[in-house]
C-alpha cells in the first residue's frame with residue numbers, strides 16, 4: 001500500500017521525468033552512438049556474420065568505467081538483430097532458481113543483458129557455464145542421496161554482460177564470452193562535444209560553441225557526465241534568468257566544484273590525501289578510501305580511472321602514486337623539485 005500511496009508524490013514524478021529524459025538521450029541507433037569506433041566495428045562484423053549464417057550471435061562482455069555506454073551498447077546489439085532485450089543484474093540473481101527462471105523464460109533469439117556481472121556468486125556462475133556453452137541448464141532436483149540432475153535445453157540466446165570491474169570476474173567466466181570482450185575507452189573532447197550537441201537539440205537547449213566546448217572539456221571524458229553537466233548548467237541559467245553563455249557555464253561548474261580538468265572535489269581530495277599524508281605515495285587503495293570516507297569500489301571504479309587517464313595518478317604494485325602532473329594539479333611541488341628548492 002505504501003508504494004501506491006507514495007506513487008504520485010512530486011519527487012517520484014520528477015524522478016520519473018529524469019528517467020524519461022535519460023531515455024530520450026540514450027542513442028537508439030548506431031549512427032547516434034558517438035565514438036568507440038573499434039568496438040562498433042567488431043560488433044558490426046560479429047552481428048552481421050551471425051545474421052548471414054542465421055546463427056545466434058555469441059556472448060559478449062563489455063567493461064569500462066561507469067557512464068561510458070555499456071548499457072546503451074546492449075540495447076543497440078538487441079536492436080541490430082531484431083531481438084528482445086531482457087535485463088537483469090548480478091546482485092538481482094540471488095539464487096540458482098532466479099537464474100533458472102530467467103533462462104527458461106527467454107524466447108528464442110533473445111539478448112540477455114546482465115549488468116554488474118562481477119557480482120554474480122560462484123554457484124550461480126557455475127550454472128551459467130553450461131548455459132553459455134551448450135545452451136543447457138543443469139538443475140538439481142531433491143536433496144541428499146535422492147538428488148538428481150535434470151538437463152533442460154534452453155532457447156538460443158546471446159548473453160551481453162557488463163562490468164566496471166573486470167578484475168573481479170573469474171577466469172572461467174571471462175573465457176566463455178566467445179563473441180568478444182570489449183573495453184570501452186574514455187571519449188575525446190570532440191566526441192563529448194558531439195554528444196552534448198545532440199543532447200542539447202533533444203532537450204531544446206540553446207548553447208553556443210564556446211560554452212558547449214567548456215562543458216565538454218570538464219565532463220571527465222564520459223557521456224553520462226556530459227549530459228548531467230548540460231542539464232545542471234541549463235538549470236543554473238534558468239534560475240538566474242540568463243542564457244547559457246560561457247559566464248553562466250563557468251559559474252554553474254564552479255558551484256558544482258568541477259575544475260578546469262573535470263575533477264570533482266573527491267578527485268582532488270584523493271590527490272591531496274596521498275600528497276599530504278603519504279608524501280605522494282605509494283599507498284594502498286584501502287588506506288586512501290578510508291581517509292576519504294569513501295567505498296573502495298567507488299574510488300577504484302570512478303575516481304582512479306579518470307585520474308590515471310589524465311596522468312595525475314599511477315597504480316604501481318606497491319600502491320597508488322601521485323605523478324608530477326598530479327602534484328602540480330593541486331598546486332603542490334613534486335618531491336624532486338621541492339628538494340632542489342631547499343638546496
Ligand SMILES: Nc1ncnc2c1ncn2[C@@H]1O[C@H](COP(=O)(O)OP(=O)(O)OP(=O)(O)O)[C@@H](O)[C@H]1O
Pocket residue numbers: 022023025026027032033034035036065066067068069070071072073162164195223224227
Ligand atoms: N557513445 C555514446 N554516444 C552518445 N551518448 C552516449 C554514448 N554512450 C553513452 N551515452 C549516454 O550516456 C548515458 C550513459 O550511458 P550508459 O548507461 O550506457 O553507460 P554505462 O556504461 O552502462 O554505465 P554504468 O556502468 O554506470 O551502468 C546514456 O544514457 C547515453 O545518453
Ligand SMILES: [Mg+2]
Pocket residue numbers: 070071072115162
Ligand atoms: Mg549501465
